[in-house]
Amino acid sequence: MNHLRAPVLSNIEVMPGVHLMRLEAPGIAKEARPGQFVMVHCGGDTFLPRPLSVHRVEGDRVALLFSIVGKGTLWLSQTKKGETLDMFGPLGNGFTINPESRNLLLVAGGMGIAPLYFLAEKAASQGKKVTLIHGARTRDALLPVSLPQEYYEKGLPPAGVNVVTATEDGSEGFKGLATQLIPHYLKGIDQVSACGPVAMYKSMAKMPELKDKDVQLSLEIMMGCGVGVCYGCTIKTKKGLKQVCKDGPVFGMKEIIL
Incomplete structure (x- = not known):
């Protein structure tokens, strides 16, 4: 585990109330794997650090994708380039990519895209076939594909990843929930990884199609x-x-x- 003060390289709002922050953190970048997180100390009158999933790793840089949900993340969203953040990590046990697996299905509910993007990139770089289902309430809550290449130099979505979208209001992709699409993309899938709300997991647990699958959930x-x-x-x-x-x-x- 690394404890450091990481310089902020950029901090932009990529969706309403959602920020993408990139930091110089060599030790964390070297050790991080998909599904792990970092603890970031926030300023103001906050006391406890905030857990944030590692969204991407770019050489010595780490990218964090987070939504504003309280005082801590509001303070983080206002952090400027050149400032430093006190943080430590990577922490926890992340996703496992089984060596024998050839086809992976990833299911992201809302901000669940934060750790799953890292997993999608990693699996694709290992030659795995990856399908990523991203569900949200509306198209404004889906990670846009028009972000500058400097933030996603390998492309958005990453090369080799098939992205399928679902929105509850039908503003983009399938009209409905991400879980409704799962049965349609299970053929040939070796393992399933998901990140989202508990309601999504409860729905997945009831699916007979997933009974004999290797399913990993990020809480x-x-x-x-x-x-x-x-x-x-x-x-x-x-x-x-x-x-x-x-x-x-x-x-x-x-x-x-x-």
Whole structure:
């Protein structure tokens, strides 16, 4: 784990209320793998650091994609280029790409795209065939493809990744929920990885089509310390109590109790 003050290289609003921040963090960039996160200290009157998924790694740089949900992330959204942030990581257990897997299905609900973009890039770079379903309430909540190439130099979406969109209001792609598309893209799929709200996971757990699949879920939950000391993110699993920050945030779907 690295504890450092990372210079902010850029901080732009890519969607309403959603920011993409790039930082110089060599140690974290070198060790990070998809599904892991960092803890970022915020200014103002905030006390606890905020957990943010690693969205991308670009050489010595780390990209974080986050939405403004409170005082901490509001403060982060106002951070300027050249300022530094106190942060530590990477933390937690991320997604596993099985060596034998050839076809991966990724399912992102809303801001679940944050860690899954990193996973999509990684899997595609290993020669895997990747399909990414991204669902949101409206097209304004989907990661736009018109961002400057300097932020996504390998392309958006990454080369080799088939992106399928779903919006609840039908403003882009399939009209409905991302989970409704899952059965249509399971043929030949070796493993499924998802990140989104608990309601999405409950729906997936009821799907007979996923019963015999390797399904990994990334849990989004409030955290205090990020290293397993405060027990603030403890959940019940079929194997007993687990800490999301230390044992997760990625768990097998058959392991957790939804």
